[in-house]
Amino acid sequence: MSDLVLRETRGAAVHLILNRPDKLNSLNVPVFEALDRHVRDLQQAHAGVSVVVLRGAGKCFSAGHDLGDIASGEKLPYPNFQAKVIERLASLPLPVVTAVQGHCYTGALELALAGDIIIAAEAAKFADTHAKWALTPVWGLSQRLPRRVGSAKAREMMFTCRTYSGREAEAMGLANVCVPDAEWEATVDAWANEIAANSPYSHAANKRLMDHTDGLPLPAGLAHEIYRGEGVGPDMRDRIAAFAARKKG
Incomplete structure (x- = not known):
């Protein structure tokens, strides 16, 4: 390039x-x-x-x-x-x-x-x-x-x-x-x-959520978050397990 x-x-x-x-x-x-x-x-x-x-x-x-x-x-x-x-x-x-x-x-x-x-x-x-x-x-x-x-x-x-x-x-x-x-x-x-250090899945999903609701009235934005949000990421279990392991250590 x-x-x-x-x-x-x-x-x-x-x-x-x-x-x-x-x-x-x-x-x-x-x-x-x-x-x-x-x-x-x-x-x-x-x-x-x-x-x-x-x-x-x-x-x-x-x-x-x-x-x-x-x-x-x-x-x-x-x-x-x-x-x-x-x-x-x-x-x-x-x-x-x-x-x-x-x-x-x-x-x-x-x-x-x-x-x-x-x-x-x-x-x-x-x-x-x-x-x-x-x-x-x-x-x-x-x-x-x-x-x-x-x-x-x-x-x-x-x-x-x-x-x-x-x-x-x-x-x-x-x-x-x-x-x-x-x-x-x-x-x-x-x-x-x-x-x-944070989840790339969450970063991408949260960015789309904010972009797609920018300028919407609050009720419409809240509905979008609830019904069209992308939910749990594939790295959630590993991240929680790693946190729990650190607490035990």
Whole structure:
């Protein structure tokens, strides 16, 4: 696969690493093509993988959509290509953690929002600058950002094009947690290991349950959980037996 997106295995976690550090990992069609190949591979064969971590090489996550490519006119493999790659990533039957240090602007923020969990370094910088360039979102930001931070805060970010620190992202709920830069790498690994220790069956089923009921009225969501939930996983007995054995020991 292309070295524009690297794949690194750390235990049961797979790290997908945007790899254009000389361009601040800015996003162009070849980067998305490389990312898509990895995501499709994980869709088809994710045995042994419990969590996906999306991150950038070097000092930042991504400066966003490559403006030079926009200006020159991108040639997409098919319409809405990038949006569909992001949707495939978000829909993986695995927890997706976005690890953000440095820049995470506009198109990069749209990509970051595919993560179920966002871990930010203090020096992270989040912004939506679509309006600065007379653009509108087409990769999902207008839908995912308000669902994550609320409509009022999303409007603030979109209308002001202001930059927010990692701590500010944590305070508004954009990031689940913000940690000092020196602790960021270890924190990402610790979260990935903590998630990977739990049942992949439950992770996939719970993710589908939340996705399928998002936006439903409470009674409809409760009914879906009761009547359409996926129930007990194949690893339940082994997990309970292992717990009981530890208690006896």
